[in-house]
Amino acid sequence: MSCTIVPARLDQADTLRDIERAAQELFRGHPAWPSYAAAPMDAQALAEAIVAGHVWVALDEDGRAAGFVGVAVEDGEIGIAEIDVLPSHGRRGIGAALLEHACAWAAESGYPSVVLGTLSDVPWNAPFYARHGFEAIDPRQYTPALVEHHAHDRERGFPMHLRVFMRRRLQASSEGWTRWPAPAKLNLFLRITGRRADGYHELQTVFRLLDWGDELRLRVRGDGAIRRVTDVPGVPAESDLVVRAARLLREHAGVAPGAEIGLEKRIPMGGGLGGGSSDAATVLVALNHLWRCRLDEDALAELGRRLGADVPVFVRGRSAWAEGVGERLTPLALPRRHYVVLDPHEHVPTTALFQAPELTRNAPPATISSFVSGETTENAFTPVVRKRHPRVAAALDWLGRHGPARLSGSGGCMFLETATREQAEAVAAQCPSEFGAHVANGVSRSPLLAALDRHHAASAGAKTS
DSSP states (O other): OOOEEEEOOGGGHHHHHHHHHHHHGGGTTSTTHHHHHHSOOOHHHHHHHHHTTOEEEEEOTTSOEEEEEEEEEETTEEEEEEEEEOGGGTTSSHHHHHHHHHHHHHHHTTOSEEEEEEESSOTTTHHHHHHTTOEEOOGGGOOHHHHHHHHHHHHTTOOGGGEEEEEEEOOOOTTOOEEEEEEEEEEEEEEEEEEOTTSOEEEEEEEEEEEEEEEEEEEEESSOOEEEOSOOTTOOGGGOHHHHHHHHHHHHHTOOOEEEEEEEOOSOTTSSSOHHHHHHHHHHHHHHHHTTOOOOHHHHHHHHHHHOTTHHHHHHTSOEEEETTTTEEEEOOOOOOEEEEEEOSOOOOHHHHHTOTTSOOOOOOOOHHHHHTTOOOOBTTHHHHHHHOHHHHHHHHHHHTTSOEEEOTTSSOEEEEESSHHHHHHHHTTOOTTSEEEEEEBOSSOHHHHHHHHHHHHHHHHHHO
C-alpha cells in the first residue's frame, strides 16, 4: 500500500491519539496491557512535539491519517518516542515507511543512531525492528536516558523480562541532504537609548535563545548555483535572507560550490522572534561547514552583521546582553526557565515601529545588574504596538492574567516566563482559539551549535570508516 508521509498538524492531534488507542487494543491480554492502558499519550506533550516538527503522519490513498511516528531528543540522542498504525491498515508497509522516514530525518540531522524501547515477544515490535537494522542494546551500555526509562518502566509495572531497548546505526543521506535548526529568540527586555547619525537606533537588550524554531535542509551543488527549493509566502527567493547569506559567504570565502536550501518555517513572520535572522545565521554556519570554508566564529558573525543586526547572536549561539544596534554581545549565563510563547497571528512591521513618533528613543542606559535584579524588564515597543495593533494588545492582556507578559522584540509575539515547564504548559493549555501558544525552553547553548557538533562528528566518522 502506498502512503504519503507529511509533518503532523496541531488539528490532527486528536486523530493521532485515536490511532494510538486503537493500536494499543492489540495488546489487550498481553502482560504489558495494564501499563499501556494506564498511561495514554499526553495531549500537551504531543502538541509540543508537533509544534517542534518531531511528528509525521502517514496518509492513505484517500488522504486519511493511517499512522504516525514521533521522535524525541534526550541527552543529545534521538529516539523513537511513538509509532502507531491503525490495525485496519496493518501489514501494508505503513509502519516500515514511517520508521524509515524518522531514521532518514535523524540521519540528515547528524545523529549517529536512533534508539527505541519495545517488547521482545510481539512480532510487530522487536522482530519488526530487527528486520530494519535495529539491534538489542546490552544493559551495561545504557545511556543515562535509557537507565531512567528502564527505572520508570519498572515503577509502572511493565513486564521487564520482555522489555528491550534497541539501536540502529545510521548512514549519511545518500542524496546529500543535511538538516539544521534555526532557533527562535526572545528579547527579555529592550531599551532604546539614542539615535545615531546614520539613522540607526542605539539599543540595549538581552537575547534569550530557545530550543524551538525553524528547520533548514541543505544540500551542496556542484554548479555554483544557490537555489531556494521551498516557497515562503510573501518573500521572493532573491530577497530572502537565506539566499543572501549563502551568496555573501560564497563571495567572502571565494568558494565555488552552490547549495539547495529548503526551509520549514515555524517561527511566525513579523513576530519579534528573529526567524529570518536565525535562518540566515544557520545558512552561514551550516554552509561554512559543508563548503569547508573554515571561517571562524568572529568572521561568520561579521558577515551576519552585514545581513542584519540580530544575525550575530544566532551565529554565536549563546544568550547574550546586547548593545549598539544589537551587534555588541556579551554572553550571559541565564537561569533555567520555560516560556509560554503566544502568537496573536498578526504581522507587526518593524520599520514602521522604529519610525513611530511616539517611540521613546532617549531612555537612560540600563546595566546588567539592573536586569539581573529584575528592575529592567520593559520593552520600548510595547506602548507603540499596543496603540497600533489592538489584536496584539488583546493577546498581551490575556497572557498578562497569568503573570508578567512581555512583548518580544518589535512584536507581535509575546511571552510569559515560568520556573517550571508544568506551569508553562498549564497556561498554554488555556490559550483562546484565536491565538496560538506553545511552550519552549530557554537554552544556554543554541541547538545550532549542537547540530554543528553532530555534523562535525559525522564527517570525521565518514573519513575514518
